[in-house]
Amino acid sequence: MSRAGSKMRTMKKMVEKVNHGNFIRTNIPAGMAVPGPPLGPQLGQHGINIASFCKDFNARTANYIDGVPLPCRITVKSDRSYDLVIHNPPATFFLRQAAGVQRGAMEPGIETCGRVTLKHIYEIAKIKSQDPPLQLTPLKQICEMMIGIAHSCGIEVVRVLDPEEYGEFLEERKLVIEEQLKELQEKKEAKLLRK
Structure with a gap:
């Protein structure tokens, strides 16, 4: 039994941890990202700087008409930076x-x-x-x-x-x-x- 237990412990060390809580899917109106709800709390839970995210999003969606809903996929990295993928409207x-x-x-x-x-x-x-x-x-x-x-x-x-x-x-x-x-x-x- 001790051999099986030691093998399991070494296997656990070899397997990398998978963090499923670092991906956000949301719809944000073009050019209208604000730090308030509902976007602010979603980003705050993951430790993202909300003001800089809103500024970045609004700059990237400046070519859209204001208020057009844009599906966004945000991947949060361990150093609190993020990758933002903006899709076309639904x-x-x-x-x-x-x-x-x-x-x-x-x-x-x-x-x-x-x-x-x-x-x-x-x-x-x-x-x-x-x-x-x-x-x-x-x-x-x-x-x-x-x-x-x-x-x-x-x-x-x-x-x-x-x-x-x-x-x-x-x-x-x-x-x-x-x-x-x-x-x-x-x-x-x-x-x-x-x-």
Whole structure:
């Protein structure tokens, strides 16, 4: 038994420790990183200088429109320095911009909140193919992913889009959104009255 115990101790010394707590995934609005919550506490837990991080992030995202959500991957090193990888905005952001809508459908399988063409899908896929996780993925597969994401948001993918007809659709959609917001407000008030 002592031989097995000594071998285990030597094996433990040989295996390097793996620290899983040094990786942060977060979305930060472009040019709007501030030391306050929610970003400040996340970085403070890992011992990063929050003011210098915010200054660095805002300088690196100066070419983006302020407020565009950017997925970030931060790897914290043992000397409290960090590696910051900034991805392109999420696919849902691009799809909503292309469709000209502010938010997705509340019931994606039932209602349609907007429409995009296959050309929009292709352009979004080309932009997203530059992100590190998708660099080795074929463009066709990324396009299929974008179509799936569009359907999950309630955005319909069409071959050709008539601008006048789509303008009328968006006007009708505004009325539907107002009704949905009223329903949500009524539900919130009903919950408050129950308490």
